[in-house]
Amino acid sequence: MSAGEVIAIVGAGLAGARAAESLRGQGFTGSIVMFGEEPTAPYHRPPLSKSVLTEEPDLATLLVHPESWYRDHDVELRLGCRITGVDLHDRCVQDARGNRFPFGKLILTTGAAARGLDGCRDDPESRVLVLRTLADASRLRARLATARSVLVVGGGFIGAEVASGAVGLGCSVTMLEAAEGPFSRSLGTVTSKILADFYRGLGVDVVTSVHVTSVRESGAGVAVTAEDGRRWEADLVVAGVGAVPADHLAADGGLATGNGVLVDARGCTSVPFVFAAGDVANRFEPALGRHIRPEHWQNAQNHAVAVARNVLGADQPFSEVPWFWSDQFSVNLQMVGSSQGADDVVLRGAPDDRRFSVFYLSRSRVVAAFSMNNARDIAVAKRLIGRRTVVDAATLAHEGTDLKSLLSQDGGKSHDQ
Amino acid sequence: MSAPKEIARCPLAELRSGEGVRVPSEAGPVAVFLVDGEVLAVQDTCTHEDASLADGFLEGHVIECPLHGGQFDLRSGAAVCLPAQHPLRRFGTRSDSEFVYVTA
Secondary structure, eight states: OOTTOEEEEEOOSHHHHHHHHHHHHTTOOSEEEEEESSSSOOBOOGGGGTGGGTSOOOHHHHBSSOHHHHHHTTEEEEETOOEEEEETTTTEEEETTSOEEEOSEEEEOOOEEEOOOTTOOSOTTOSEEEOSSHHHHHHHHHHHHHOSEEEEEOOSHHHHHHHHHHHHTTOEEEEEOSSSSTTHHHHHHHHHHHHHHHHHHTTOEEEOSOOEEEEEEETTEEEEEETTSOEEEESEEEEOOOEEEOOHHHHHHTOOBSSSEEEOTTSBOSSTTEEEOGGGEEEEETTTTEEEOOOOHHHHHHHHHHHHHHHTTOOOOOOOOOEEEEEETTEEEEEEEOOTTOOEEEEEEEGGGTEEEEEEEETTEEEEEEEESOHHHHHHHHHHHHHTOBOOHHHHHOTTOOHHHHHTSTTOOOSOO | OOOOOEEEEEEGGGOOBTOEEEEOOTTSOEEEEEETTEEEEEESBOSSSSOBGGGSEEETTEEEOTTTOOEEETTTOOEEETTOOSOOOEEEEEEOSSEEEEEO
């Protein structure tokens, strides 16, 4: 690309910030313009469902880069600016006021939006809340400070972290999960049962197979009713029922979409000068041979870094085993890979000691692993997955097996030389 | 230049190949590793967030942070994988039959 060219980045979250950083890091000297709807420079979201729920954060510790970084690296940061249209023919984006901004290449890092419940209102007084943005987290913190009872709808990671924060503040917490157990879809029944027992042991009332049909605010509280007639009341309802990719802009502009913006392994969309990265990108993952759309912090930043290089012509496919962590109830949980299609599950360690790992195998290869307070097993699992190492389930299950030794089999690559 | 000063020590018997040992020092905690018979010492706290690299995963000369997966080359201290971006401080070492001495 010539120095006079403009790269527009729509979406000022972690992926957008890392994309801009990567472009400058690769020596791009043209213009970079980044658009963000929120009034805040790109920030890290993981703390929002953890420490930010109980104490007001120091914004500087949340920011991906200090605001001065954007000036120092000649990145034009347009905050509070909602892009409403992409014109692929004239190569420009348009904001809500009708201003048009030309680009040579475009990177979409628009992320995802929290899925709400039918009773959700976009109103600061609402007692039915979602958690996605810094503003959401601040509102929730204020509510939690005075709430005595909280209903968490959705037994996923956001729901569990909110439950952890609320229990820590002395609230009575009920978790309503649609499936047969918390995380049962992503982690399977063995792990789901362990975690349900873990939460119950900490005082959370975990209720499963609940299909919420109505959420109604009345007086100072909220009532939630399920399909089968069961009913709960609380001071506050928090919906942790997933996120939807913010791909309308791409779809309306004529780009191929489907559970996000469809991109190849380089991050390129159906149009050669438009790329997408992070939560919004449904990317082809060469290691799995299919498209995936991880909504994790690690993916947002590492994918964006790689895609930005490809915007500049690097032509390098991105491949990474999805990995994430969750800090809740004083334990560190980590997950790597995807348990989809697993035909065997191996438990190592003792759930009662709050230190264990679960390995998911498919045709004698590890495809995913989950751990509580056992990050080293995840580090090994990540490599076993990436290298497609054949492992024996009985060996894996055996307590005496040094997991690291599994890596040196099957032609495991080593840095030692 | 003055001679390097001993800031920490670690019993040789505690060092196992592929594992890290965390030792306190006046310069903050130090992580000591044994890699192919070579002793390497770096600052123990990850430059990304507060985590102990001695608890990390060592493969070859690369240590991976247990918390968020950032990686560093122990020989240079350089950050080699995001989210780590800033290098680790490296320390000198010498050893006798009983101890590894960390120097700065």
